[in-house]
Amino acid sequence: MTLATWQRRAELPLAIAAVVFLISYSWTVLVPDLPRELRFALELVDYATWLVFTVDYVGRVVLAERRWSYVRHHLVDLLIVVLPLLRPLRVLRLITLLRFIERRVAHSLQGRVAVYVALSTALVLYTGSLAELEAERHAHGSNIHTFGTSLWWAITTITTVGYGDHYPVTTQGRLVAAALMIAGVALLGVVTASLASWLVQRVRLGAETASQDERPGEVERLRAELAELRARFGTDHS
C-alpha cells in the first residue's frame, strides 16, 4: 500500500476520531462533577481516539519512502501523539472536513477562503476556550473560571484586542494563549490577503479589459491583412 492510499483511507477514521474526541473533551471540561464511571468511560474514549491518531502516524512513517525526512517534516503530528498536553490539536483534523463544506457553500476562491476562515476560527475559538478553561479553572490567582469567561477571553485574544480584564496565569494556559495569538495573526493575515487579492483582481480585470480592447486590435489587424493577402493570391493563382 502506498502512502497516498493510506492517507486517503485514513481520512474518514481520523475525522470521526476527532469529532468523538471533541465531544468527549467538551463533556469532560464543561461538566466537571461527572460520576466516576462516566469519567472513566470518557477517559477510555480519549484513549481510543489517541490510538487512532497513533496508528495513523506510525502507518504513515512506515509507508513513507524516506522515513527520517518524513518524521522531520511532520514534527507537529509526532508531538500531537506524544504530548498529552497537545490533545486539543487533534481537533485540527476537522479542518480537513471543512474543505468539503467550504466547496459546497462558496464558488470563488475568496468566497471559499471566507467560509473556511469563519469555520476554522469558530472551531479554534471553541477548542481554545475549552483548553484554557481546563488549564486555568483551578489555578491559584487565576481569573478564568467559567466557559463564558474563557470564550470571551479567547475572542479578545484572537482579535489581538487584549483588554487584560482576563488573562492566563499558568504555563499551560499561556501556551494555549500563544496558540490563539498565532491563530489571530494568521486570521488577520488571511482576511487582509483575501480582500487584497480580490481588489487586485478587480483592478486588473479593469486594466485587462482595457488592454485587451487595445492589443488584440493589433493582432486583429495583422490577421485582416493576412486574410486580404491570401484573398489576393487566391484570385491571382486559382
Place this chain on the structure above:
Amino acid sequence: MTLATWQRRAELPLAIAAVVFLISYSWTVLVPDLPRELRFALELVDYATWLVFTVDYVGRVVLAERRWSYVRHHLVDLLIVVLPLLRPLRVLRLITLLRFIERRVAHSLQGRVAVYVALSTALVLYTGSLAELEAERHAHGSNIHTFGTSLWWAITTITTVGYGDHYPVTTQGRLVAAALMIAGVALLGVVTASLASWLVQRVRLGAETASQDERPGEVERLRAELAELRARFGTDHS
C-alpha cells in the same frame, strides 16, 4: 413580481426605516429619563421599522425561486427580524445608502473604498456605542456608564488597541464587543488591502509601460513587414 424587482422597490423603504430606527434608537438610549408617552411612541416607531424589515424578508423568501436555499443563504436577515437583540443590525441597511454617496465623492476604486470604509466605520462605531451603552449602563460591576465612555471604548476596540480601562461585563455587551472586534479585523484588512492593491497597481503600471515599449515593437515590426510584403505584391500583380 420577481425577486429583483421587489429588492429594487424595497431599497428606499428599508433605508427610510433604518434612518427612522437609528433616530428613535439614539433617542431611547441617549435620553433615558423619557416621559412615559414619548417612550411609548418610540416603542411604536421601533415596532413599525421592525414590520418593514419583516415584510421585506417574508416577501423576498416568497419570491425566491428556491425558498429553502434562500433562507439558508440569508440567515443573518432572518436573525435580525427574529431576535430583538440584533435590532441595531438594521442600521447596516444604511450601508447600501453609502454606496450612492461614495460614488459621488470618489472616482478610483481605492478612493471609493476609502470613503466607504470611513463612513461605514463611523456608522458602526456610533451604533456599537449605543448598543454597548444600552447593555452595560445599569449592569452590576460595569464600567461603561456614559455615551462618551462607550464611544471611547468602541474606538479602542475597533482599532484592536484594547487598553482595558473600560470593557464590557455582560453577555449582551460582550456580543456587541465581538461584533466590533470582527469589524476591526475587517477594517484593518480593508485598509491594508486597498493600500496593497494601489501599490501593486502602481508597480505594475511602471512594469507595463516598460514591457509595452518592448512587446508591441515586435508586433509593429511584424506589421511593417506584412505591409512591405503587400506593397511588393501590390506593385507586382496590379
Place this chain on the structure above:
Amino acid sequence: MTLATWQRRAELPLAIAAVVFLISYSWTVLVPDLPRELRFALELVDYATWLVFTVDYVGRVVLAERRWSYVRHHLVDLLIVVLPLLRPLRVLRLITLLRFIERRVAHSLQGRVAVYVALSTALVLYTGSLAELEAERHAHGSNIHTFGTSLWWAITTITTVGYGDHYPVTTQGRLVAAALMIAGVALLGVVTASLASWLVQRVRLGAETASQDERPGEVERLRAELAELRARFGTDHS
C-alpha cells in the same frame, strides 16, 4: 495667479511655519514653568504660524475655480485653521518636506515608502506625545504626567498593543489617542501593503521571465516565417 502657482509658492512658507510651530509648541509643552515674557513670545509665534496657515487657506479658496466644492473637499484644512485644538495638525505640513528627503535616500517604490513611513511615524509619535501630555498633564485622575510616559503610551497605541498601564482620561486626550490609533491602522496597512506589493512583484518577475521565454518564441517564429516568405518572393520576383 492660478491655484497651482499659489500652492507652489506657499509650500516653503508653510513648511517654515510648521517647523517654527513645532519648535514653539515643544517649548511650551516640555518646559511648563516658562517666564511670563517668554510664554507671551511663544504665544505670538503660535499666532504668527496660525496667520500663515489662514492666509494660505483663504488664498486657496479665493483662487479655486469652484470655491464651494473646494471648501467641501478640504474640510480638514478649514478645521486646522478654525479649531485651536487641532493646532498640532499643522505639523502634518512637514510631511510634504519628507517627500524631498525620501526621494534622495531611496530609489525603489517600496524603499521610498519605507523611508516615508519611518519619518512620518516618528513625526506623528513626537507631536502626538506632546499633544497628549498637554491634554492630560493636569487632568484629574490622569496617569500621563511626563513626556517619557506620554511617548511610551503613544508607541503602545500606534502599534495597537495597548497595555493599559497608561491611557487618556480627558476628551481632548482621547481625541489625540483616536488620531494615533487611526495612524496605527494606517501604519500596519502601509507596512503590510509594501511588503505584499514587493512579494507580488518578485513572484510575477519570476513568472514573467518564464512566460517571456515562452511567448515571444511564438512571435519570433512568426517573424522567421515571414522573413522566409519574403526571402522567397524576393528571389522569385526580383
Place this chain on the structure above:
Amino acid sequence: MTLATWQRRAELPLAIAAVVFLISYSWTVLVPDLPRELRFALELVDYATWLVFTVDYVGRVVLAERRWSYVRHHLVDLLIVVLPLLRPLRVLRLITLLRFIERRVAHSLQGRVAVYVALSTALVLYTGSLAELEAERHAHGSNIHTFGTSLWWAITTITTVGYGDHYPVTTQGRLVAAALMIAGVALLGVVTASLASWLVQRVRLGAETASQDERPGEVERLRAELAELRARFGTDHS
C-alpha cells in the same frame, strides 16, 4: 581586498561571534548568582565578540569606496558597536545564518518566507525576553522578574495583544518593548503579505490559464494562415 570579499570572509566569524554572544548573554541573564570568576570569564567573552563586530565594522568602512556615505547608510551597525545597550542586536547577525537553513527546508518563495519568519520570530522573542528580563528584573515597581514571565510578556507584545498584566517600567525595558512592537508590526505585515501574494498568484494562475487558452489561439491561427500561405506558394513556385 574589496568590500565584497571582506564581507564574504567576515560572514562566518561574525555568525560564530553572534552564537557565542547569545550563549554567554543567556548564561549571564538566566543564572544571575554566578561565581565571580565565571562572571569575569563571561565578560571577557562578551568583550571578545564585541571586538569581532568592531573589527568587521572598521574593516567595512575602510574598504568602502565612499566612506562617509557608507557610514551614513549603516548607522545601525555603528550603534551596535558603540552602545553597550544595543549588544543584543548582535544576535541579528544570526538571521544571515537562517538564510541557509531556510533554503534547505522550503522551495517556494512563500514557503521560504514562512520558515524565515518563524525562525526570526523565535530568535527575536528569545533575545527580547532576555534583554527585557535584564532591564526589568531589579527595577523599582517592575512586574517582570522571571524568564517565563518575560517570554510571556514578549509574546503578548509581538502579537500586539498587550493584556497589560505585565509591562515594562524602565526606559531600557521600554526600548526593548518598542523594538518588539516594531518586530510585531513587521511580523503581521510579512504574514499577511505572504498570504496575499500567494492568493494573488493562485488567482492569476487561474486567469493566465484561461487567457492563454484564448490568446495563443489568435497567434496559432495567424501561424496556420502563414503556413497555408507558404504551402500555396511552395506548390505554385517550386
